[in-house]
Amino acid sequence: MKYRVKDVTLANAGKQRIDWAESHMPVLYALKKKYEISKPLKGFKLTGCLHVTKETGVLIRTLKAAGAELSWCGCNPLSTQDDVAASLANDEEIAIFASRGVSTKEYYEDIHSSMKILPNVTIDDGADLTVEIHNESSSNDKYDLFGGTEETTTGVIRLRALEKSGKLMYPVIAVNDAETKHDFDNVYGTGQSALDGIIRSTNVMVAGKNVVVAGYGHVGKGISRRAAGLGANVIVTEIDPIAALKAKLDGYAVTSMDDASSRGDIFITTTGCKDVINYKHILNMQDGTILANAGHFNVEIAVSELEKNSINKQPINEHVMLYKSQQNKKIYLIGEGRLVNLAAAEGHPSEVMDMSFANQFLAVLKLSKEGKSWKPNVYTVDKSQDQEIAMAKLTSMNVKIDVLTPEQQKYLSGFSEGT
Ligand SMILES: NC(=O)c1ccc[n+]([C@@H]2O[C@H](COP(=O)([O-])OP(=O)(O)OC[C@H]3O[C@@H](n4cnc5c(N)ncnc54)[C@H](O)[C@@H]3O)[C@@H](O)[C@H]2O)c1
CATH class of the missing domain: 3.40.50.1480 (Adenosylhomocysteinase-like)
Structure with missing residues (x-):
């Protein structure tokens, strides 16, 4: 072949x-x-x-x-x-x-x-x-x-x-x-295209929504910035204290997923880890919550449990599936929990x-x-x-930058010159 x-x-x-x-x-x-x-x-x-x-x-x-x-x-x-x-x-x-x-x-x-x-x-x-x-x-x-x-x-x-x-x-x-x-593709690329995937597939207004971003590494940082730029209240979840502190000082709310699960309107996982949103979190969520993943594999959201425990599912369009829980709660999953920027947009x-x-x-x-x-x-x-x-x-991009003079090079590589 x-x-x-x-x-x-x-x-x-x-x-x-x-x-x-x-x-x-x-x-x-x-x-x-x-x-x-x-x-x-x-x-x-x-x-x-x-x-x-x-x-x-x-x-x-x-x-x-x-x-x-x-x-x-x-x-x-x-x-x-x-x-x-x-x-x-x-x-x-x-x-x-x-x-x-x-x-x-x-x-x-x-x-x-x-x-x-x-x-x-x-x-x-x-x-x-x-x-x-x-x-x-x-x-x-x-x-x-x-x-x-x-x-x-x-x-x-x-x-x-x-x-x-x-x-x-x-x-x-x-x-x-x-x-x-990673300082450009993961940050600016995924930041823009993940939001693009969510907007293209739902046309939901991001302004005023609580957007929960799981993970504040390169991808999480880019997505948080773009979501905030569109007017969202960004809530970050993390497992690393340094990354969590960066998110806090960048101006976002930071909390555990147990806590954030009942507060978010849109959830975006960006960790590369598994079971970040488990079924217990999903049960905690509000009616109409939107779930998306931007991490590499579809292991971050409990998709199989969502499938197993929902009383019915119905496609909203090519990219969005509506799941109804036994309590008649609606959860929308984009792109089967696969990376949203490629599954529901162009990457x-x-x-x-x-x-x-x-x-x-x-x-x-x-x-x-x-x-x-x-x-x-x-x-x-x-x-x-x-x-x-x-x-x-x-x-x-027609951008100019400066070049070190020999004196500056000498200054930066030496230790004797202080004042
Ligand atoms: N969608 C895309 O096009 C695209 C582009 C680049 C990278 N990726 C993928 O995105 C994922 C993240 O990449 P990155 O470069 O941001 O990695 P990173 O290591 O910079 O960041 C991951 C962050 O997630 C945190 N984390 C890990 N487990 C967690 C958990 N259970 N709950 C909360 N936070 C948790 C880590 O502490 C870390 O801060 C990877 O799977 C990567 O391959 C996807």
């Missing part, structure tokens, strides 16, 4: 949207122009398991222009944009296995179909591909692996656990740990994915050159790569 997409006739629409994204991703586009002649990835096979959005389409085009042979699958059953998948199959001739709304069985079949290329480098988002490769083979002999990259916080946590167990088979670059990734804006995917591209390039000599550990992105991407992004 060359590819598996929902409807290849959507290719033209998908191509237009990838073109649009490309025109908003100047840093990645400059990398494409830089490497399309020399083709440093020629002879390299790459498998990606990362949300099939128009921005990912631009990353795929860029890797292909640099000479790579690619296969790809989605990293979430509800995040594939079918027109984009169609264009990647039809116009870019990528071996792509992805469609929106796959079952869990199909999801893993797609990962295994994309693995058949026997990649030299894996590009992962959530670590499902990397874990499947590890499950399939206890040794590297079937694969000639130079390394892998990981896009998100949850994936990095899983891979560090694999590294700690001594079972990680090949080096992985934690792209998420780049400052130009992050192209401008911010420009930096995340420039990091991905440069990490793949580095692995293709050096990965074979690295130990199987999880690596962070070099500071110089972060600086290069930040500078390129600023330049694309």
Whole structure:
């Protein structure tokens, strides 16, 4: 099978949207122009398991222009944009296995179909591909692996656990740990797109609502700021005292989920942890409460208990399910509790994915050159790569910054000059 997409006739629409994204991703586009002649990835096979959005389409085009042979699958059953998948199959001739709304069985079949290329480098988002490769083979002999990259916080946590167990088979670059990734994509990208998903699917007025944000890390901070900007009263729940203190001093109410559960109108989980909103919390909630998750996996909200204990459920639209409890209370769940910004909207804006995917591209390039000599550990992105991407992004936005004079450099690196 060359590819598996929902409807290849959507290719033209998908191509237009990838073109649009490309025109908003100047840093990645400059990398494409830089490497399309020399083709440093020629002879390299790459498998990606990362949300099939128009921005990912631009990353795929860029890797292909640099000479790579690619296969790809989605990293979430509800995040594939079918027109984009169609264009990647039809116009870019990528071996792509992805469609929106796959079952869990199909999801893993797609990962295994994309693995058949026997990649030299894996590009992962959530670590499902990397874990499947590890499950399939206890040794590297079937694969000639130079390394892998990981896009998100949850994936990095899983891979560090694999590294700690001594079972990680090949080096992985934690792209998420780049400052130009998590301080922008997770904060501004998810902040905007999670609210977009909630608003697109419900058209609810955010102003005046109590919005409970579970977790005040990068994603939680971004979402809290955007919700407050729309006029919400933000209530944060946390397990980490430092993060909780930051939320409090940023001006939000902070309390436990036991307490917040009866006060919120809209709940958004952003923790990467499981059982953050359990069924006891749901029983505590007000009639008409809206639930959404922005963390990587659909484990943050007790969806299966909601399913099991509700007396009936009814779709409100493509993205929202109404659950009625035995007490006739209505709870609305967006996107099955999967990441709301991709399930019910288009994911992050192209401008911010420009930096995340420039990091991905440069990490793949580095692995293709050096990965074979690295130990199987999880690596962070070099500071110089972060600086290069930040500078390129600023330049694309016509922003100037100052440069240290030699005297200033000397002052900052010395200790003798005080006053
Ligand atoms: N939706 C998206 O497009 C998108 C984008 C980036 C990251 N993510 C995902 O979002 C999640 C969070 O990422 P991040 O970068 O913000 O991580 P982070 O580590 O910066 O923040 C997570 C926060 O959640 C808190 N937390 C953990 N368990 C909790 C619990 N039970 N109750 C309350 N708070 C809890 C932690 O203390 C921490 O402050 C991850 O799953 C990540 O993969 C999603």
